[in-house]
Amino acid sequence: MASDPAFALPSSWPAMSLAKAQALLTAPGQPFEMTTATIRGVETRVWKNAPPSLRALIDASRGHGDRLMTIYEDERISYDANHRATAALAAHLSNLGVGKGDRVALAMRNLPEWPVAFFAIVSMGAIAVPLNAWWTGEELAYGLRDSGARVLIADGERHHRLGEHYSDLPELEQALVSRATTPLEGNAGRLEAVIGTPHDWARLPSAELPEAAIEPGDGAALFYTSGTTGAPKGALLTHRNLCTNILSGAYNSARSFLRRGEGIPAPSPRVVLTVIPLFHVTACSAGMMPAIAAGNTVIFMRRWDTVRAMEIIERERVNITGGVPTIAWQLIEHPDRARYDLSSLEAIAYGGAPSAPELAQRIYAEFGALPGNGWGMTETCATVTGHAGEDYLARPTSCGPAVPVADLQIRADDGTTVLPPGTVGELWARGPMIAAGYWRRPEASAETFVDGWVRTGDLARLDEEGFCFIVDRAKDMVIRGGENIYSIEVENVLYAHPAVTDCAVIGLPHRSWGEEPAAVVHLAPGETASEAELQAFVAARLAAFKVPVAICFVTDTLPRNANGKIMKKDLKALFADRVEAAA
Missing domain, CATH: 3.30.300.30 (ANL, C-terminal domain)
Known part of the structure; x- marks a missing residue:
């Protein structure tokens, strides 16, 4: 329990055990029903109702029609307009000869073009390669070389950083540049020449995506994560990996209602302020995929600014924000916070960095919003555990229990012996969210991905109920x-x-x-x-x-x-x- 008496939970909580909540939510015929699939030779529990591919997800999003999908400054893009732009860009990539398994890199800040480019790539069976927009030109060039990307879709700033490196990238055939402020040369062309500006997308022809046969286990994206050798490694994520988070996030939310003794409300779209970069799995997989499935409106900011964020929350009636603990702290501690109406906030969730136990309590006390966090890594495509609401307030040093399709184990140094609850050891995880391996790194893949499990390098313990506590990192x-x-x-x-x-x-x-x-x-x-x-x-x-x-x-x-x-x-x-x- 939280030690602060101001946050003492009612004696009636929890109204339901974790086991009973899981049994009810995953029962046959329920939205979170599970089945099994053979993934790389291992029988694995999977969400029965997860979309089979990202192509299916973006096609289904057309049903949200004129509801706003993304907002960026004065650009307000509907789901219908987003699909029109996605189909147009996918057709262009197909005409360039891009096909299944080809890599197409994506290097830009959070812009409406980012999801358009990402889904245009993955919907035709190609592999998206989101590169860290904070990288230097040499680091970006490394990602392009390592992935063997044939095409790059970048904003003007990233294109400028790569200027002197293009001559060293023989496999890169073309760059499509968005919002370029200088003349383009060589094999670089303007993205706007293909799909127009975001203001134009609603007037593009309504078209189907190019034909493509995609299986859940096909590669969808390469997200780069550094390794102990110092060279970033590309974790190959599949369509199943990225679609799993849609149900995992929804399950965590539904479980909180049952634990509270409340019925699960009917789904309704929310407004989300996304302030962490989409080139990370947290924002892309754990954030964007569930948002699209739910028909949420996602707001982007050019850069994080606390006052600007509070203005947006007030004006757009934002329901959900977060990403990393930094965001929550800066909202809580800003001296002008009382000047803004932030009452629309329902949840502030985060992960990806250590957080002080008091943060969950401060969010609840000062915003009336429910705190949330979780644990995952690039190699797990983000969400493996979920922690929200009263569960988080009761165990503020935990990252929550595993979602039902995942398993966690604490193992000894030998990598085999499973340790009992309460014992610290290396955290191992398995489930349908585990990456297929590292791109072109068979030895590193064999060391990290073992019989369906990923050895995380994190030191952790599990309590008797399965709540996970990260205590240190074995990785440097x-x-x-x-x-x-x-x-x-x-x-x-x-x-x-x-x-x-x-x-x-x-x-x-x-x-x-x-x-x-x-x-x-x-x-x-x-x-x-x-x-x-x-x-x-x-x-x-x-x-x-x-x-x-x-x-x-x-x-x-x-x-x-x-x-x-x-x-x-x-x-x-x-x-x-x-x-x-x-x-």
């Missing part, structure tokens, strides 16, 4: 506001500086971002370098969110264990003042 990773920063990637850049002979990157706690990267550096004898110099060196080579916020210089080489591995836990004491300030 910092998560800043939902962005994964693998230490070795930053360390490799620091090592490239001529003055650096030893270094380590660690995560420091941050109240809003969850964590921030910091570095400990040992310089070569006779060499000098300042904190600002090394930060600029990293910033010139990696995305801004990966730059260490603080660098501590030490006179000796870094402490190592008997195996030669740097003992990073001992390094946090060097930043004690900063850690104490963040507490």
Whole structure:
């Protein structure tokens, strides 16, 4: 239970056990009925009523008609207009020779063109490759090379970053650029020449998507996640992976009503403010897919700004927002919050970064909205567990129990022995949301994906009821506001500086971002370098969110264990003042 008496839950809660709620919701004939499917040779529980493919999902969305699908500044796009643009772009890609299994990269900020491009690609059986819009030109070029993308759909800013790299991408045949502000050259053309601007989409011809035979297990998207080698790996997600979240998210919501002792209300569209990037599975899979299925209106912002967000919430009567804990904290703590009517908010949900236990309570107390979080990773296509409402208030340090189609186990270091409840070990997960593997990385795939399970690298425990508690990460990773920063990637850049002979990157706690990267550096004898110099060196080579916020210089080489591995836990004491300030 939450320790604050102001959040004491009624004695009648929970009105129903988890087991009984699951039995009722998944019974034959119910919306969350399950069946089994053979996935890569393993019999797996799946949602019986999940869409068979993303093509089926976007085709069904036409039934939402004139209801607004996306809003971006003064651009208001209906579901019908979105489908018209999607069909037109899919036809164009088909005419370019793009076919099933071909990769088409997508590099842009959250814009109405993003879902149009994504569904145009996947609806014809091609594989979408959403690239991190915060990446540098070299990082974007890496994603294009590694995926072997034939076509790139980008906004003007990402296209500009890639300018000097296009000559090194022989497999890339064409770039379609949206909102370009400079003349385009070579194989680059304007996306508007194909589908017009968002204001034009409602006037495009109503057309069917190009013919394509798509199975649930076919590849749909490559989402890049960094690895311990420092080079990002593409997790191949299938149509089934991405469609599973539609039912998983709805199940978590329905379970909350039953636990509260209430009936499940009839579905009704909601207004969602999406402020996290669609190139992450949290926004794309756990957010956009259920939103489209429900006919929700999704609002995009050019960049996060708390005042601007509160203006949008008030004007558009936003019901749901969140994404990462940072968003919730900034809404709660803004000094002008009382000036805005935020009473339409029903839920603030987040994941992807550590969060303080008090956050759930603050959301409930100050907005009257229900908090929500969950656990997942790129390799699980986001949602594996769900945690909302009173369950979250009662266990604010948990990420919730697994959804019914998923299984969790805590295993010992041998990777085989299953540990009992309450014991900390490595978290393993399986279910229809688990990625097919890493793109062109058979050895890494074999190490991570084992007999239908994914070994997550997270250290966790399960309680007697199945609630999961993430206690640490075995992977050497910092998560800043939902962005994964693998230490070795930053360390490799620091090592490239001529003055650096030893270094380590660690995560420091941050109240809003969850964590921030910091570095400990040992310089070569006779060499000098300042904190600002090394930060600029990293910033010139990696995305801004990966730059260490603080660098501590030490006179000796870094402490190592008997195996030669740097003992990073001992390094946090060097930043004690900063850690104490963040507490």
